[in-house]
Amino acid sequence: MHRPSAHSLTAYTPEYQKAEKMKIYIVRHGETALNAKSVMQGRLDEPLNESGRELAVITGQNMKNVRFDVCISSPLKRAEETAKIILKESGNDIPVVFDDRITEIDFGELEGKRLSEMGEQGYLFYSDPLKFDGFPHGENVYDVRKRTGEFLEELISKNDGKTYLVSTHGCAMRAMVNGLFDDPSDFWRGHAPYNCSFTIIECDGGVPRITALDRVFYDKELIVDRFKTFT
16 A cells, blocks of 8 residues: 655645744654664564553543644654554544654664663663664664654654654664754763653744653653663
8 A cells, every 4th residue: 555755745825824933743653562672673563462452542642732733754664553543542533644754773684683782782781772783684883863853853844833752762862852852962862762752842943942842641650661671
């Protein structure tokens, strides 16, 4: 089945619409079975587990005051499913389009391994990712930052006053907004993004500003900080 591309979203926008501030809600997908096992899934196309779906439902139900104009997702099932649940539960009846640039980092030969099986490479990926050379036959953080950064820059350049939902992954999410921080050397910002957490960007006149980092629309007692198991 043919899937529409995010590249096809560009359309004429009347000047009066640009008076509205553009907002971008970037969400990390809900939990999967591999997440729960601390397995590095990367490009593995794992669906949400029951807990992941429930968290996405709660998130969407608590976002009924947000009107999304456009939704863009990584093509991986866990991101797509998260986006569709949030849209449905928040009352936003819009299609999901896909962009390969916001898929997760490619772990290469270490795809599907537990962190404990990744040795020094896994440790460096979480402790000092910008000095990490990359996974064998996979990517490094700079690769992910380049493609996700190009995606975000292209999106911001639209300056169309619309509100976007972008559904992606943990490393891809941090890489996408890395260049917006005063100190980009702090890649993880203390932890990996929580499942169904948001980084929210507001653009005024094409100038982006992060207004929320790791915002959750559910009870904080439901947060699982998997970064603690990685470091």
